[in-house]
Amino acid sequence: MTAVQSGVAPRTPPAAGGPGAPGWRRRLGELRGIGRDTRVGRLATAAAATLALVLLAGVLALVATLRTQAASEDVVARSGPLTAAAQELYGALSDADASAGQGFLLGAGEPPSLRLRYQTDLADAGRALAVVGSASGPDAATGPVATLTSGLPVYAGLVETARTADRQGLTYGAAYLREASSFLRASLLPAAEQAYDQQAAELSDDQAIADGGVWTVLALVAVVAALVAIWLLHRRIARSTKRRLTPGVALAGAAMGLLLVWGVIALGLCAALTASARNDGSDPNRELVAARFAVLQSRSDEVLTLVARSAGGDYEQDYVRRSIGLYGWQGLLDHARDEAGSGPVADDASTAATVGREGITVHALVRTLDVSGDYDEAVALALSTAPNGGQGSVQQVEDALDRAVTTTADTAAADAAAADTATTLLAIGVVVLTLVAAAGLAVGVWPRLQEYR
Amino acid sequence: MRARVGVVAAVLAVLLAGCSQAAAPGPVEPVRPAPAGATVVTGAPPAAADTSCGDPRVSLTPTPEPAPGAMPAGSTMARIAARGALIVGIDQSTVPLSYRDPRSGVLTGLDVRFAQEMARSIFGDPSRVRFRIESSAQRIPNLLAGSVDMVVQAMTVTCARKARIGMSSVYYDAAQRIAVPAVSPVTSVAQLGGRPVCSITGTTSIATLAAERGTNGQPPVVVGVPENSDCLVMLQQGQVDAATTDDTILAGYALEDRRLAVRGEPLASEPYGIGVAPQNTDLLRFVNGVLDRTKADGTWAAIVAGTFGGTPAPPPPGQYAG
Known part of the structure; x- marks a missing residue:
């Protein structure tokens, strides 16, 4: 021990603790001197730095894990389902518009299934609205949810007035239906779109966080730094004491190593799955849903032109505009197909585009019949459920899009759930492994420090 | 101490304000949808009476009505007869002028009846008419393009219209x-x-x-x-x-x-008149003849009574020149 004692260098007062400095500052200065100038001091400093790095790495890894976990959980439990609910709301309203118009056109010939479809749409919209509303907090009283809750019964009332008038043989029933439809399009659908956009933006944000980010990178760097520090510490001890293995420090290294591997795998999986949920799921889903909505609305346009008994006019212009947006070059369906890459979703998008483009010729025939005075034939063709009839061809487009929408939604949900599962135990793992590493450091270094006494 | 009381009061005030805001979200507006495209119009210029053509009610003197199925050779009516149907531009959403009966789906109304009378005079069969459904804005362009033979669509006779197309004598005031x-x-x-x-x-x-x-x-x-x-x-x-x-x-x-x-x-x-293409003056004279005949033989009164009910006022007399 004396040899070690002699190794203690004479106390040289460091700059911080000059002669005039208060007692604690002088003590600090002395400690710094010891840390810098003695072997034991340098070992203690290195050990402390390593411990600090390990703890920092643990904290950063914990923060990264918790953020990722919260975000991926949010995707699964909140923003994902809420986006789906907002989507359902918009879809149900658009579908109600189209089916109310068709039912009105058919009059006495309206099949119970079509009436049921309209009623189901209203119920669907109500339920989805409740889900979206309960999640929107204080905004529910003023935002789009308020517009929708106060407007939905008014819409339904107008549709029923239209039906009642038509049943009594009064021609102004059509005017009520047009008013209902215009109210839906000018007030309710934009509100539903706003609600959907809000939810979709939240989902995107959550996905961006679950995808990794600054915290994950920082945690990774810190863990690697801690590993390097542990290795350097172990080498220092090995050189100064001729021990090939310091079990505690080695244990700390193993714990940090395990943390690194586990973290990279879990967070990497989570990021990869989230990216897949977004790229193969929610991104093409968004395009497909937009296309689905446009199909429904152009269908409403076609039906309302007939309901209004107008020769073209606003509804026809809207139909043309939407059809170009849907089926035109680089239209919604082309976009959706490109987003989906290759596979069943892209195939469904292509099918929808092909059938939809053929449907435009059916629409042109309907218009020709209507304009030449063959109103009943025009209505019959527009409502025909045969594959080459108006309703039939629209139904094929809708079916193809529904398949693609369902596939992408399932992909998004399944990948998000898997991403969430990937990080399930990581938070506890981080805490335990960090504590193990810290304890290992303490147990490994403490006896070496004692040897210098 | 004073300051601390102030801070506490401020915090309480903020908290209470938060509470009361959540409890009462302001007055509720009733939802009253208006028809699509309803707008409040301001500053629409009043239409000045256009008398550039003299009295717009004055139309071309009618020719004696030929027997159905025996239209003068080479006339516009003969061309229509050869085609087998009279093409009439009309609307299908104006009760009670021209609309689809909500029960039967058949196009009916005042304008439809007059169009059918024209077909009856040409073919001897009021059903030999093919309707082309058009908006009000399409009335004159369709006539000029030749896609319809005549327009019977609540068209008021004005000098501006008579400058572009031929218009018959008044069939309804x-x-x-x-x-x-x-x-x-x-x-x-x-x-x-x-x-x-x-x-x-x-x-x-x-x-x-x-x-x-x-x-x-x-x-x-x-x-x-x-x-x-x-x-x-x-x-x-x-x-x-x-x-x-x-x-x-x-x-x-x-x-x-x-x-x-x-x-x-x-x-x-x-005053409503029937529109024809400007070059078809023979058709215009024919139409005026048919209108005069319906006014004289009670057909006019039957159509008007059937459309509006009650006893109709006497028909507007045809005014002609040229």
Whole structure:
């Protein structure tokens, strides 16, 4: 021990603790001197730095894990389902518009299934609205949810007035239906779109966080730094004491190593799955849903032109505009197909585009019949459920899009759930492994420090 | 100490404000949708009476009506007869002028009946008419393009129109009036100063309305809508106090809703004529002949009575020159 004692260098007062400095500052200065100038001091400093790095790495890894976990959980439990609910709301309203118009056109010939479809749409919209509303907090009283809750019964009332008038043989029933439809399009659908956009933006944000980010990178760097520090510490001890293995420090290294591997795998999986949920799921889903909505609305346009008994006019212009947006070059369906890459979703998008483009010729025939005075034939063709009839061809487009929408939604949900599962135990793992590493450091270094006494 | 009390009070105030805001989200507005395209029209210029052609009611002198199926060779009527059907531009949503009967789906109304009379005179068969459904804006372009033989579509004879197409003598003398709820005390436009009144966008009626002043010196608040039936809906929903357009259309409102009444003195005269392409003067003279015959033989009275009910006023006399 004396040899070690002699190794203690004479106390040289460091700059911080000059002669005039208060007692604690002088003590600090002395400690710094010891840390810098003695072997034991340098070992203690290195050990402390390593411990600090390990703890920092643990904290950063914990923060990264918790953020990722919260975000991926949010995707699964909140923003994902809420986006789906907002989507359902918009879809149900658009579908109600189209089916109310068709039912009105058919009059006495309206099949119970079509009436049921309209009623189901209203119920669907109500339920989805409740889900979206309960999640929107204080905004529910003023935002789009308020517009929708106060407007939905008014819409339904107008549709029923239209039906009642038509049943009594009064021609102004059509005017009520047009008013209902215009109210839906000018007030309710934009509100539903706003609600959907809000939810979709939240989902995107959550996905961006679950995808990794600054915290994950920082945690990774810190863990690697801690590993390097542990290795350097172990080498220092090995050189100064001729021990090939310091079990505690080695244990700390193993714990940090395990943390690194586990973290990279879990967070990497989570990021990869989230990216897949977004790229193969929610991104093409968004395009497909937009296309689905446009199909429904152009269908409403076609039906309302007939309901209004107008020769073209606003509804026809809207139909043309939407059809170009849907089926035109680089239209919604082309976009959706490109987003989906290759596979069943892209195939469904292509099918929808092909059938939809053929449907435009059916629409042109309907218009020709209507304009030449063959109103009943025009209505019959527009409502025909045969594959080459108006309703039939629209139904094929809708079916193809529904398949693609369902596939992408399932992909998004399944990948998000898997991403969430990937990080399930990581938070506890981080805490335990960090504590193990810290304890290992303490147990490994403490006896070496004692040897210098 | 004072300061601390102040801080506590401020915190409490903020908390309480937060609470009360959540409890009472302000007054609730009722939801009252209006028909698509309904807008308040301001500053529509009043239509000046156009007399550049003299009296627009004066049409070409009719020729003696040939027997059905024996149209003069080379005439426009002979060409139509050879085709097998008369093509008539018409509307299908104006009760009671031309509309689809909601029960039978058959196109019917005043204009449809007159179009069928034209077919009867050419073919001896009123069903030999092919209707082409067009909007009001398409009436003249379709005639000029030759895609229809004639337009029977509540078309008021004006000098501006006669400068572009041929127009027949008057087959129905409509007038702009007002329709109000039957319980309303309003009997004229003068009582509607500052009140919302509905009319159809782009018509002469809406310009006439905008030029009116109430007894209180204010103009009515003019609400323009795209379709005839939209004004009926706004009346029924109590969104306007009155609606004004041709009394033929207002009569249709009253036919479908007995709680509405057509009232007041005519604001403007709207004489309806049948439009033909400008070069087909033989067809125009033929049409005038058929109209004169229907007015004389009781067909006119039967059509008008069948459309509006009651006993019709005497038909407008045909005025001719040239």
